[in-house]
Amino acid sequence: MTTPLLEVDDLVIEFDTSAGRRRVVDGVSFGVSEGEVLGILGESGSGKTMSTLAVLGLVAGHPGVMGGSIRLFDGGAAVDLLADLERLIKRRGDKPARKNDRRWQRLVFRRMKPLWGRAMTAVFQNPRHSLDPLMTVGAQVEESVRLAEPALSKGEVTARAVDWLGRVQMSDPPRVHGSYAHELSGGMCQRAMIAVALARRPRLLIADEPTTGLDTTVRAEIVALFKELLADRGRSMLYISHDIREVLYLADRVIVMRHGRIVEEATAADLKAGVGRRDPYTASLLAAAELPTGQAGAA
Amino acid sequence: MEAKAERVGLWSSGAVVAVVLLLGVVAPFVAYDPAGAVDYDQQLVGPSAAHWFGTDGQGRDVALRLLKGIEAFFLPGLLAGLAATTLGALAGAVAGYAEGWVRSAVLGLMQLIDTLPRLVFIILVCTILNPSISLIAAVAAVLFVPNIATVVRRKVEALGSEDYILAHIAHGFRPTRILLYHIIWLQCRPLLIRQATYVFGYVLFVETALSYLGDYGVQEPTPSWGNMVAQTRELAGAAPWPWLFPALAIVITISGFLAFGNLLARHEEEALR
Numbered sequence: 001m002t003t004p005l006l007e008v009d010d011l012v013i014e015f016d017t018s019a020g021r022r023r024v025v026d027g028v029s030f031g032v033s034e035g036e037v038l039g040i041l042g043e044s045g046s047g048k049t050m051s052t053l054a055v056l057g058l059v060a061g062h063p064g065v066m067g068g069s070i071r072l073f074d075g076g077a078a079v080d081l082l083a084d085l086e087r088l089i090k091r092r093g094d095k096p097a098r099k100n101d102r103r104w105q106r107l108v109f110r111r112m113k114p115l116w117g118r119a120m121t122a123v124f125q126n127p128r129h130s131l132d133p134l135m136t137v138g139a140q141v142e143e144s145v146r147l148a149e150p151a152l153s154k155g156e157v158t159a160r161a162v163d164w165l166g167r168v169q170m171s172d173p174p175r176v177h178g179s180y181a182h183e184l185s186g187g188m189c190q191r192a193m194i195a196v197a198l199a200r201r202p203r204l205l206i207a208d209e210p211t212t213g214l215d216t217t218v219r220a221e222i223v224a225l226f227k228e229l230l231a232d233r234g235r236s237m238l239y240i241s242h243d244i245r246e247v248l249y250l251a252d253r254v255i256v257m258r259h260g261r262i263v264e265e266a267t268a269a270d271l272k273a274g275v276g277r278r279d280p281y282t283a284s285l286l287a288a289a290e291l292p293t294g295q296a297g298a299a
Numbered sequence: 300m301e302a303k304a305e306r307v308g309l310w311s312s313g314a315v316v317a318v319v320l321l322l323g324v325v326a327p328f329v330a331y332d333p334a335g336a337v338d339y340d341q342q343l344v345g346p347s348a349a350h351w352f353g354t355d356g357q358g359r360d361v362a363l364r365l366l367k368g369i370e371a372f373f374l375p376g377l378l379a380g381l382a383a384t385t386l387g388a389l390a391g392a393v394a395g396y397a398e399g400w401v402r403s404a405v406l407g408l409m410q411l412i413d414t415l416p417r418l419v420f421i422i423l424v425c426t427i428l429n430p431s432i433s434l435i436a437a438v439a440a441v442l443f444v445p446n447i448a449t450v451v452r453r454k455v456e457a458l459g460s461e462d463y464i465l466a467h468i469a470h471g472f473r474p475t476r477i478l479l480y481h482i483i484w485l486q487c488r489p490l491l492i493r494q495a496t497y498v499f500g501y502v503l504f505v506e507t508a509l510s511y512l513g514d515y516g517v518q519e520p521t522p523s524w525g526n527m528v529a530q531t532r533e534l535a536g537a538a539p540w541p542w543l544f545p546a547l548a549i550v551i552t553i554s555g556f557l558a559f560g561n562l563l564a565r566h567e568e569e570a571l572r
Contacts, residue, residue, distance in 0.1 A: 056469050060460070102398050117471020129462040134485040144470055193466070200470050 002033035004073050005204050005236050006055065006120075011068035013050050013260075015061050025050050026260040027068070032204060035234035039251030039268065041244055041285070047260040048240050052206050055238070056122055057081055057112035062101055074119050074203075081111055117147060120204035121197045125212040127190035131181035137192045138177030141165060144199035164195040169225055187218035191225065198229070206238045211246065219246075226250055244289045248272055256282045309562040315555025316496075322366060323373035331367045333520035346540055355541035356533060364522035365548055371510075371523035375436030376502035380495035383440040387447025388483050388491060394448060395455025396478055405448075413445040421505055425515040432517065435509065436502050443501070447494045451487050458482050489564035496560025500553040507549050524549050 013025035025047040032038045042048040053059045055070055070081040084107065124130045132140055141161040145152065152160065158177075165173035168191040181189055190210055197205060207226065211219040223246050229235065230250065241247050247254055248268050256264035256279065264282040269275075271282075274292025283293040339358055346353045352361035394405040417439070424438050455478070458464055467477050503524070510516025510525025517523035527545035 058465055058469065099399070113471075113474075115471075116469055120469075121471065122466065122469045124462055124466055126462055130466045132463050132467070132481055132485070135481070143472060147471060196466075196470065206469075 002036065005032050005034050005036075006073070006238070007031040007069075007071045008051065008055065009069045009071070011051060011054060011070065012066045013047070013054060013059060014063055014066045016063065024260050025054070028257070028260070028262055029068075030255050030262070030265075032236055032238055034203075035236055036253065037230060037235075037237045037239060037251045039247035039254040040238065040240045040257060041242065041247045041254055042257035043242050045259075046257040048257045049208055051257070052122070052208050052238060052240055055081075056116075056120070056206065057108045064101065064104070072115060072119055074115060079111060079115065081108060117144070117200045117202060119202065120206060121200050121202040122206040122208060123190070123193050123197050123210050125209040127186060127193045127210070127214075128181055130193050131189055131196075133181055136178050136180055137184065137195075138162070138165070138179075140196050141177075141192070141199050144196050148199060148201040161195075161199065164199045165192070167229075168192070168195045168198070169228075170195075185218075186214050187221060190214065190218075190222055194222075194225065194229070204236045204238065206240070208240045209242065210239075211241065211243070219243075223249060244285045244291070248291075256285070305562060305565070308558060309566060312555045312559035312562060315551055316559045319369070319373075319552050319555070323369045323377075326366050326369045326373070329363070329366060331363060333367075333522060345538070352544045353538070353540035355527070355530060361527070361541055361544055364527060365524070365545055368522040368524045368527060368545065368548075371432055371517045371521075371525075372436075372503045372506040375432045375506075376499040379436040379440040379443075379502045380498040382437070383443040383498045384447055384491045384495045386440070387444045387494065388451050388487060390444055390448035391451025391487075392455055392478055392483055395452040395459070409445040409448050412442060415442060417442050417501075418505065418508065422509070422515065425509070430509075430515040432506055435505055435515075439502050439505055440498065443494070443498045447491070450490050450494075451483065454487050454490075455482055458486060489567040492567070493560045493564040496556045500556045503549065503553055503556075 008031065009029050011025055011028045012023065014021050014023050016022075024045075028047065028051050030038060030040070030051075040048045040051070050059065054065055059065055065082060065085065067085065068082060071078045072081065085104070131137065138158070138161050141164050142157050145157050145160045145164070149157075149160070162173045162177050165176050170176045170188065170191055176184065176188065176192065181192070184192065194210075210226070211222050214222065226237075226239070227250060230237065237250075239247060239250050248271060251268050253265070253267050254271055255262050258281050264279040266276065266278075266282075271278075271286065272291065274286075278286065278293060286293045342354065342356060342358045350360050350362065352365065355361055355364070390405055390409060394402055394409070397405070420442065421435055421438050424434065428434060464477060464481070467481060468474070472481075506516060506523060507525035507528065508516075510523045511529045513526075513529065516525050519526055524545040528542045528549070531542040
């Protein structure tokens with residue numbers, strides 16, 4: 001029996017645009033169990049990044065999350081990030097007030113504060129911008145280490161940080177430890193980012209298109225690094241990508257998103273083997289990657 | 300070679316700052332009796348080995364009075380620079396981070412202070428309260444808070460949506476630490492340095508202006524650079540050294556501090572690019 005870690009149910013996210021209100025996530029449900037890797041596949045604008053930002057409590061914009069539940073199982077006790085959401089939305093009425101947005105954001109913030117980093121954290125796309133430009137990479141890993149293991153002495157924290165940089169396969173960890181983001185390549189920045197995230201020891205790691213913007217060879221290296229880190233110990237991960245090969249390589253289960261909805265949910269093994277019926281969109285993605293498409297057409 | 304010119308500027312202005320700081324620290328330990336220094340046998344003696352910068356109309360050594368004159372603005376200026384940057388950074392952080400009425404209240408207060416004409420307001424305060432250089436420095440510090448708060452607030456607002464700040468939040472770094480360390484200390488330090496030196500220069504300027512005008516500055520016989528320059532009125536051009544050297548000291552110190560703050564800030568900003 002697998003223990004659930006994250007359960008997202010019927011998530012709805014909307015934004016006001018110049019062309020009126022747009023629903024970017026429309027009733028999305030998914031879950032991640034302990035030790036499982038869930039892949040979310042979709043093109044840009046499919047709502048995959050917004051869904052994960054909602055899980056992190058970092059959706060910015062108006063009105064934002066409008067419905068559903070996001071439950072995190074934190075050592076047995078479930079925390080619903082979106083509890084009371086209905087009440088707040090109702091108060092927003094037809095003309096949502098920004099004041100309620102702020103009240104909502106404060107509420108999410110309070111709920112997320114004990115969870116950020118410990119229950120989950122994220123590696124974002126654009127690694128260079130995800131690192132503090134004015135801090136050495138080592139200092140940032142150390143900041144994570146200190147929060148994860150407050151009992152360590154100063155020397156131990158440094159040693160642990162260098163150790164983490166080695167674990168993400170940096171070629172010269174002590175040198176990288178003293179480097180700034182702008183002195184490193186994109187791939188090294190992403191490795192550093194992964195080290196910062198993992199040093200925080202999250203139960204769930206969210207990787208939001210971690211290879212976007214990297215060179216092809218570097219992408220392969222980063223994906224291989226994830227694979228190795230996952231094999232290392234039973235880590236749970238939410239891996240978001242628009243590259244079907246990456247997702248199939250890393251994930252146990254895959255959901256495919258398009259236009260804010262989930263069009264397909266299957267195990268990676270079934271997708272690879274071409275077992276079962278496929279949604280036409282999934283079939284086209286598989287075909288583009290020259291993988292067996294299975295039986296195309298909606299069930 | 301722009302980089303070289305900048306380095307020369309940084310070092311020379313740094314030397315000015317270092318000398319002023321050193322003299323400012325030393326000055327209080329030099330014994331000086333302003334009333335007892337008067338010597339009518341030595342009036343308006345030109346610069347010599349005995350009197351480096353000559354003597355003034357009452358036979359007092361100009362060099363010694365210059366040194367003691369530093370005391371008039373040194374500590375108040377430093378404290379004002381420190382207070383203005385600290386308060387400004389905090390007000391900017393609150394205005395940039397908080398929402399709702401707190402933000403409105405801080406912004407409103409900053410705008411209110413910003414509308415006050417600085418020198419006029421300082422003179423006004425001096426006419427109402429007992430004028431002293433400490434009071435002047437305190438008022439100057441408050442008057443500069445909005446300037447500093449505005450640049451800090453813009454920085455906080457701009458960085459709030461940066462990827463790495465979001466990543467810091469996701470990692471569970473404490474919000475106060477993100478705000479005060481990652482944003483204020485790391486990102487705003489160059490501009491805080493610039494502002495602090497500016498406030499220091501301004502306090503010296505105000506002290507000079509008020510002492511020159513007479514009523515609210517440092518009163519004779521206690522020396523200040525401002526009231527030394529004011530002697531030009533009595534001397535009527537008879538001898539330049541009693542006012543020329545303090546005037547030079549004022550110009551060099553203010554421009555030295557401003558240049559140093561500016562170049563140091565730019566140096567830091569460039570190192571991070």
